[in-house]
Amino acid sequence: MPAPSLQVARPHIPAPVTLPPGDRRRVLARAEHWVLAGVLFAAYTVVSVGRHRHMAGLSWDLGIFEQVVRAYAQLRTPVADLKGPGFIILGDHFSPVTALLAPPYRLFPSPVTLLVAQAALFALSAVPVTRAAARLLGRRGGLALGLAYGLSWGIQRAVDFDFHEICFAVPLIAFSLEALARRPRAALWWALPLVLVKEDLGLTLAAIALVIAWRACGSSPRTVRYALGVAVFGVAAAVLVLTVIIPSFNTAGGYDDWTKVSDAGSPFDGLATKLRTLAWLLVPTTGLLALRSPLVLVALPTLGWRFLSGDEHYWGTDWHYSAVLMPVAFLALTDALPAVRHSTHAWLCSYTVQLPVAIAAAALALTTSLPLAQLTGTEVYRKPAAVSGVERLLARIPDDATVEANIGPISRLASRCRVFWLGDTQGAAPEYIALENIGDRYRDPVGYARQLHPFAEYDIAGETGGYVLLQRRAAAGG
Template identity: 50%
Template sequence: MFAFGVYACLSIRLHQRLQTTAYDLGIFEQAVRSYAHLRLPVSELKGPGFQLLGDHFSPVLATLAPLYRLWPSPITLLIAQAALFAIAVVPLARWAECSLGRAGAVAVTAVYGASWGIAQAVGFDFHEVCFAVPLLAFSLAALGRGRLGAAVAWALPLLLVKEDLGLTVAVIGGLVAWKGARRLGLVTAVAGLLGTALEVLVIIPAFSPAGSYTYWDKLPGTNSGYGPAHLLYQATIGMLTPDVKVMTLLALLAPTAFLALRSPLVLVALPTLAWRFFSDNPQYWGTGFQYSAVLMPVVVAALIDALTRWPVTHVRYALTVSVAATVLMFLQAPLYQLVQPATWHTDPRVATTHSILDKIPSGATVAATNHLAPQLTARATVTVFGFPGSRPNPKYIVADVSTWDWPFATSTAVVQQLNDTLGHGYRAIAHQDGIVLLHRT
């Protein structure tokens, strides 16, 4: 409960301070809103009538539809994410208590609960991977305790979370086979591989406007013309260069005192690390955003598994080092914001912004800048102002001209586009504290 409260508190506070974004909280809210009204998931923020099943295969989002129908708000998604992240500590702590004692369970709870990967995800909007975290925790805890059927049962739903997680299911299947349930493990591994192949090669292209998997262009050499030699380099030396990739690995293993490397369970992290480090997108390489959340239950499970084979005195020292490393990294992670006074100070500009947004009627079409969009997605049809390919001529345009916001390069560019828009059928009906609201006449 404490972890849930901390995660929810930070997420909600960031949203209240206008620090959530269209990409990604707004997109996921539009998806869940579609499911809540019994439609396939569509996000206007990605483009007119954009089918999200043509972007990522995440039908698990439909499970939030009943909650969202009762409380149509982005906060519903943030609270659900906090709960899912917090639930993951339960199987890990129970396993640790059975194997390492009460003190071990407390230490493991701290290592997972304050882990930087979870903190980064909580501090950056909402993402579908929050469903994968408890599934992995339950699956790996069952696997570590020899409950192989339960491990598979918890792993298979990962196929409904995101298309790459079928590869993770395949590794879990391989470990199940290695532990003795050969047929069950091989069937699970094949199901994972076929699931990813089906989603990437058939289902997503069927919904995609381009007719293919959108993220092929994130592979190295796709747009640069490099040949097989470059791909070979990227698959070998390139997996550990530039240095940010090594730093990510060190950050991942340090909270386990590097003991996770002593457990075969750490292999479950390889598919996620492989696609991230093989990609030529630098955002995937570091410790930011939500990309490492699914790795946290993996390395903590590997730590528990490794410690079950150590003498008690060594276990105490190892857990002390793990907790100390977690605390040091916690000071750099978003959860640390909760003990900073600035987090609890509400700028008067926030109230001004909401008073301007209240002038937009429910059901209207709106183009909003990135940080204003999720304040409107629950009650309006919202696109990103300045994003190429957005639906033209929305009834309202609202923009924050006081600061830079994606997709603009500078705040001056925002002002320039607003000025251009004023000459094409729009007039300003509000302008205060850098928030400008235009209405199409």
């Protein structure tokens, strides 16, 4: 009798799971704003870190913030010796939010940590802008405005100018204004931390809250009460910080920036520059349509203190001061466009339909003269040989040494030395003086060191690439 045949069942291999076309489009749409943010993060990082790699810092700000974050990371009082020996930074600006960078800095103690974090925060702010625009204008319109926002001149200027605490404010404002229309209480929660970013942003918080109260008036009395309460809190926080907290840490017992307002001349001083800044804020970024949304009122506190100041640096479009205005302008435009598209004027309807793409095209065109244009070249990706030589020279300085320096050397020393600003050691003679001397500004470095510290002797320890390192001579018998 033949043996029975063994029947082996074939294993069932399930077919690949494929999403219906509609579901795939929805998943892609949800991911697009994050993809855009990722691309922007990479671009911002290359430009910002590239400037650092070239030792082309524009100010001492990166060094100041690194000293502060380093102190937080070591659980010390946030002292910035660059502002003066032992100067507590809370006596200059109230920005305790920078303590959030202490954990990553503890792991990666480098100014690059601050620059990468700033790039990430700026890129993150593109998510709510793109998402809000896509929800109100459609996928293509949302991506167009998101791209235009990411390439906006205010963001690019801030990316290129060292590190500043306002990088925390930009995404907070963006997420708050995105939530304002549909979730006003969430918008208030997003805006509340602004009081920890910088002393003037309590007024921006109040402006956001007042816009929410205005929008909710007649539809949600409870939201109106909450918003008005937050507005009062924002103003009170700003007053408390400016009149009590900062003066209590300031060595002079006041707020130094008051003089920039009290000593200012007429508000009409620099009027052409101020009007040009307003034009840059409203024309290439919003085609003037942001003026049709109450969200644009959120920009008034920042524009107010800048234009009332006597410091000309605040009036123009350079530096980082306009970064916090970019999410306001773009989300005000996003808020205004749907209503304008239903205008009875045919030309206005046509204008609004074409505007998102036109603004994106304008942003791309303007980028050719803005910092991100460096991405098309090769220099930003290279570290100059001269910089490597300077780094080797500065590496001779031992860790924890005291150093007096100008802008150039600061970024290579603040993570491991106690660094003072050149000419502001309050009589103390540091162990080293590091000078960026490109252009032979200090023709006699030893003589200059003698002027700074008449009772100490310094010798040149090395020179390279336009930098000079001087070391204090040991005292006789020491």
